[in-house]
Amino acid sequence: MAKDALIRLSHVSLLYDGTPALDDVSLEVGRAERVCVLGANGSGKSTLASVVTGLLAPDAGTVELCGERVCADGAPDLEAYRRARRSLGLVFQNPDDQIVTSVVEDDVAFGPENLGLPRGEIAARVERELRRVALQGLAQADPTRLSGGQKQRVAIAGALAMEPSALVLDEPGSLLDVRGRGAIMRVMGRLAAAGTTLLHVTHFMEEALEADRVIVLDHGRIVLEGTPGEVFSHGARLAELGLEVPFAARLSQRLGLPWTCGEKDLVEELCSGAARPTAGAAAAATAPAAPPLSPAPARPRRPLVSVERASFSYDARGRALDGVTLEVAEGTSTAIVGQTGSGKSTLLRLLCGLEVPDEGRVLVAGFDTRTRHGRRGARRAVGYVMQHPERQLFAETVEKDVAFGPRNLHLPEAEVERRVTRALDLVGLSSRREASPFALSGGQRRLCALAGVLAMEPSVLILDEPTAGLDPRGRALLRSVLARLRELGVTLVQVTHSMEDAARAERVIVLNQARVLAQGRPSEVFAPEREKDLVAAGLGIPRSLRVARELERRGMPALGDPLTTDALVAALGRVRAAGGATAGSSATAGSAAAAGEGGDA
Amino acid sequence: MALRIEIGQYVAARSPVHALDARAKLVCALALLVAIFCISGAAQLVAGAALVGALLALSRIPAGRIVASVRPLALFLAVLSLFNLIFVRTGEVVAVAGPLSVTSGGIWAAALYSARFALALLTGSLILLTTTPTQLSDALDSLLSPLARVGLPGHELAMVFSLMLRFVPTLADETSAIIDAQSMRGGAFDEGGPVRRVRSIVPVVVALLASGLRHAEGLSRALDARCYEGGRGRTHLHEQRLGRRDALAALVTAAFVAVLVLLAP
Numbered sequence: 001m002a003k004d005a006l007i008r009l010s011h012v013s014l015l016y017d018g019t020p021a022l023d024d025v026s027l028e029v030g031r032a033e034r035v036c037v038l039g040a041n042g043s044g045k046s047t048l049a050s051v052v053t054g055l056l057a058p059d060a061g062t063v064e065l066c067g068e069r070v071c072a073d074g075a076p077d078l079e080a081y082r083r084a085r086r087s088l089g090l091v092f093q094n095p096d097d098q099i100v101t102s103v104v105e106d107d108v109a110f111g112p113e114n115l116g117l118p119r120g121e122i123a124a125r126v127e128r129e130l131r132r133v134a135l136q137g138l139a140q141a142d143p144t145r146l147s148g149g150q151k152q153r154v155a156i157a158g159a160l161a162m163e164p165s166a167l168v169l170d171e172p173g174s175l176l177d178v179r180g181r182g183a184i185m186r187v188m189g190r191l192a193a194a195g196t197t198l199l200h201v202t203h204f205m206e207e208a209l210e211a212d213r214v215i216v217l218d219h220g221r222i223v224l225e226g227t228p229g230e231v232f233s234h235g236a237r238l239a240e241l242g243l244e245v246p247f248a249a250r251l252s253q254r255l256g257l258p259w260t261c262g263e264k265d266l267v268e269e270l271c272s273g274a275a276r277p278t279a280g281a282a283a284a285a286t287a288p289a290a291p292p293l294s295p296a297p298a299r300p301r302r303p304l305v306s307v308e309r310a311s312f313s314y315d316a317r318g319r320a321l322d323g324v325t326l327e328v329a330e331g332t333s334t335a336i337v338g339q340t341g342s343g344k345s346t347l348l349r350l351l352c353g354l355e356v357p358d359e360g361r362v363l364v365a366g367f368d369t370r371t372r373h374g375r376r377g378a379r380r381a382v383g384y385v386m387q388h389p390e391r392q393l394f395a396e397t398v399e400k401d402v403a404f405g406p407r408n409l410h411l412p413e414a415e416v417e418r419r420v421t422r423a424l425d426l427v428g429l430s431s432r433r434e435a436s437p438f439a440l441s442g443g444q445r446r447l448c449a450l451a452g453v454l455a456m457e458p459s460v461l462i463l464d465e466p467t468a469g470l471d472p473r474g475r476a477l478l479r480s481v482l483a484r485l486r487e488l489g490v491t492l493v494q495v496t497h498s499m500e501d502a503a504r505a506e507r508v509i510v511l512n513q514a515r516v517l518a519q520g521r522p523s524e525v526f527a528p529e530r531e532k533d534l535v536a537a538g539l540g541i542p543r544s545l546r547v548a549r550e551l552e553r554r555g556m557p558a559l560g561d562p563l564t565t566d567a568l569v570a571a572l573g574r575v576r577a578a579g580g581a582t583a584g585s586s587a588t589a590g591s592a593a594a595a596g597e598g599g600d601a
Numbered sequence: 602m603a604l605r606i607e608i609g610q611y612v613a614a615r616s617p618v619h620a621l622d623a624r625a626k627l628v629c630a631l632a633l634l635v636a637i638f639c640i641s642g643a644a645q646l647v648a649g650a651a652l653v654g655a656l657l658a659l660s661r662i663p664a665g666r667i668v669a670s671v672r673p674l675a676l677f678l679a680v681l682s683l684f685n686l687i688f689v690r691t692g693e694v695v696a697v698a699g700p701l702s703v704t705s706g707g708i709w710a711a712a713l714y715s716a717r718f719a720l721a722l723l724t725g726s727l728i729l730l731t732t733t734p735t736q737l738s739d740a741l742d743s744l745l746s747p748l749a750r751v752g753l754p755g756h757e758l759a760m761v762f763s764l765m766l767r768f769v770p771t772l773a774d775e776t777s778a779i780i781d782a783q784s785m786r787g788g789a790f791d792e793g794g795p796v797r798r799v800r801s802i803v804p805v806v807v808a809l810l811a812s813g814l815r816h817a818e819g820l821s822r823a824l825d826a827r828c829y830e831g832g833r834g835r836t837h838l839h840e841q842r843l844g845r846r847d848a849l850a851a852l853v854t855a856a857f858v859a860v861l862v863l864l865a866p
Contacts, residue, residue: 096771111828126838354781394811408789
C-alpha cells in the first residue's frame with residue numbers, strides 16, 4: 001500500500017490561532033481505500049480534511065497528494081498544490097455554501113468547466129453523475145428548492161464530475177435529517193463498491209462501520225487507528241473522546257455480551273444466550289425495574305396552550321396544517337414528531353403567534369393569537385428556540401446577546417442583570433459571560449442562544465430540533481440543560497427527529513401530512529398496535545423497543561415494552577434471572593449499570 | 602412573517618424568449634430600457650406597453666410569478682407617483698387640499714413616470730425570469746471581455762453578479778428567521794416611532810452580516826475545492842451561439858426605437 005498511497009501525510013502539524021489543530025499527524029490513504037476519520041468537534045478533523053484536499057498547507061511536516069509533493073517540511077509548493085487539487089474532490093457540511101448556480105445541471109458542470117474540458121465531455125459527465133446520485137430527473141431544478149439531502153447529493157455529483165482520484169467528505173450528513181443521511185450513506189456505499197478512494201470525516205460512529213479503516217482524532221492527534229471492529233472495541237475510551245458508541249455496542253457492553261456493532265448480531269446473541277447469564281448480566285439481572293417514565297399527573301394541570309381545530313396554509317397549493325387539536329398542560333414536556341413536511345414547524349409558528357390559523361384558534365396562556373393584542377401576549381408567554389438558533393447571535397459578548405430580550409422589555413437594569421445571570425447559570429455558561437459568542441464551540445453557541453430565550457422567562461419553551469447538527473458532547477450538554485429546566489417546572493414543547501427523545505417526554509404528538517396521527521403518553525403512542533401507522537408515516541419506534549419486540553418475536557417472554565435502554569436492560573435482566581433460576585441475591589449491583597447511561601440518540 | 606423575495610429568480614419554460622442567446626437578450630433589453638426611459642407621449646406609452654405585454658405573453662411565464670417579481674418595488678413606484686402628483690406644478694389646478702394642490706401637469710407626470718418605471722421594471726424582470734444565472738454570467742463575461750483586455754476583471758464581475766443572484770433566496774430566508782427570532786425576544790419591528798424602528802434593524806443587520814461572512818467562507822472553500830481560478834482556461838457547458846432568432850430580436854428592438862421616434866410628440 002505504501003507505494004500506491006494517494007495521500008501521504010508525515011509528521012504534519014498546523015497551528016490555528018496559536019493552538020495546534022493538527023499535532024504530528026502521519027497518515028496514508030491508498031487507492032480505492034475507504035477511510036473514516038472520527039472525532040468530536042474541535043478535534044482537528046475538519047482541518048485534516050482541508051489539508052488532505054490541498055486547501056490548507058501545514059506549518060510543519062510533509063504532504064504528498066496524488067503523486068505531487070505539495071509540501072516538504074512545511075514549505076508549500078503552490079504550483080504542485082494547484083495540480084494536486086485537480087485530482088481531489090471535497091464535499092462539506094453546509095450544502096447551501098457549495099452550490100454556486102441556480103440550476104442543478106449547471107452546478108454539476110461548474111467543476112468540469114473550471115478544468116477546461118470540452119463541452120461534450122462536460123455534458124456526458126453531468127448526466128452520468130446526476131444518475132449516480134439518483135437526481136437525473138432534477139437536472140433543471142433550482143437547488144435552493146431541494147431538500148438538504150438532495151442539495152448534498154448535487155454537491156457530491158459536482159465533485160465527482162471532476163473525476164477526482166479521491167473524494168473527501170467533511171461531515172456531509174451532519175446538517176441533514178435521518179433520511180437525508182441515509183441517502184448520502186447509500187451513495188458512498190456505491191462509490192466504494194466502484195473503487196473510488198474515500199476519506200470520510202464524521203462524528204457519527206454508525207457511519208464508520210462500513211469503512212476499511214477508522215482513524216480517531218483528539219486534540220489534533222491520532223489516538224486510535226484500525227479496522228472498525230478494533231477501534232470500536234475501545235468503547236469507554238471513545239466515550240471519553242466525546243464520541244457516541246453505536247446503540248447495539250452500548251447495549252451489548254451493558255449486558256456483558258461479546259462486543260458487537262450490529263443490532264442483528266446482538267439479537268442473535270441474546271436469543272441463544274438468554275438462559276445463560278454471564279457475569280456482567282448477573283449484575284444487570286438484579287437491576288430494579290425502571291421507574292415508570294411518565295407518572296400519571298397527580299393533580300389536574302390546566303392547559304397552558306390549546307390548539308382548537310386549527311388549519312393553516314401558506315399558499316393555495318395545500319394545507320400545511322389541517323384541523324389540528326391539542327393541549328399542552330402546564331409543567332409538562334411534549335414531543336412533536338413527524339417527517340419533514342408533516343407540519344411540525346408550522347405548528348410551532350402558530351404556537352408562537354408568528355402565524356395565525358386560517359380556521360380554528362390557538363390559545364397561549366389565555367391569549368387568542370387571532371388578535372394583534374393576543375399575539376403580543378402569546379409571544380411574551382412563549383420562548384421560541386428555532387432550528388440552528390446560534391446562527392442568529394449578533395452581540396459582541398455573550399452577556400449582551402442574552403440581555404437583548406430583557407432590555408427590549410425595558411426592565412430596570414438590576415432585573416436585566418438578574419435574568420442574564422440566571423439564564424447563563426441555567427445553561428452553564430456563567431464563566432463565558434464576557435466572551436464573544438463567535439468564540440464559543442458549536443454546542444456552547446447553541447446554549448448561548450438558548451440562554452437568550454430563557455432570559456425572557458417564558459412560561460412555555462418551544463424548541464425546534466434543539467440537538468440537530470451538534471456533536472455527541474453538544475447533544476449531551478443540551479439534553480442535560482433541558483432536563484434541568486424540566487425539573488424546574490418549565491413547560492417544554494420540542495420538535496424532534498429522535499424517537500428516543502420522544503420516549504422521554506410525558507406526551508408525544510405525531511403529525512402526518514398536516515394532521516395529528518396520534519397523541520398521548522409515549523407508552524400509548526408507541527403501543528404495538530400503532531407500530532404499523534408510525535412506520536407508514538415514515539417514522540420508527542425507539543431502538544430499545546425495536547430490539548425488545550424483535551426478541552419477543554423470536555420467542556423471548558414479554559419484556560413489557562421498554563422505551564429506554566435502562567428499561568430494556570432491566571427487563572432483560574428479569575427475564576434472564578427467571579430463566580437462570582438462580583438469580584443472585586445481590587441487591588447493590590444494579591445501580592452501576594443504570595448510572596452508565598448518557599444520551600440515547 | 603416570511604419574506605418572499607422573488608427578485609431575479611429564473612423560471613424554467615420553453616419559449617422564444619428563453620431560447621434567445623443571453624448576450625442578444627441583454628443588449629436588446631438595454632436598448633429597450635433606454636428607449637422606454639425616453640418615452641414622453643401617450644402614443645409612445647401605448648406602443649411601449651404593447652411591446653412589453655407581447656414579450657411577457659411570449660415568455661410563457663405565469664402572471665403570478667411576474668407580479669411577484671416586481672411586487673417588492675411596487676411601493677417605491679407608489680411613492681414616486683405621489684411625489685409627482687404633489688410637487689409638479691404645471692398646468693391647471695385640478696384639486697386643492699389645504700397647502701397641497703394637484704395640477705393637471707402633476708397627474709400627467711405621475712402617470713407617465715410610474716408607467717415608464719413599471720415598463721422598465723417588467724423588462725428587467727423578464728430578463729431575469731427567462732435567463733439562468735449561468736447564462737447571464739456567461740453573457741456578461743463575453744460582453745465585458747473588452748474590459749479584461751484593458752486589465753479590468755470583467756469575468757470576475759460577471760461571476761460575482763451570478764453568485765449574488767444565487768444567494769438572494771438563501772439570505773432572504775435567513776433574514777426572515779432572524780426577524781422572527783428577534784421579535785420573539787421583544788424586538789420592536791412594527792411598533793414605536795421611526796427612530797426606534799430603525800434602531801431595531803441594527804441587530805438584524807449585524808446577524809445577517811455574520812451569516813453572510815459565514816457563507817462567504819464556505820463559498821470560498823467550495824470555489825477552491827472545485828478549482829475555480831477565474832476566467833482563464835474555463836470552458837462552458839452551454840454554447841453561446843447567435844442565430845436567426847437573435848437577429849429577429851435585434852430587428853424588433855430597432856423597429857420599436859423607430860416607432861418611438863415617429864410617435865414623438
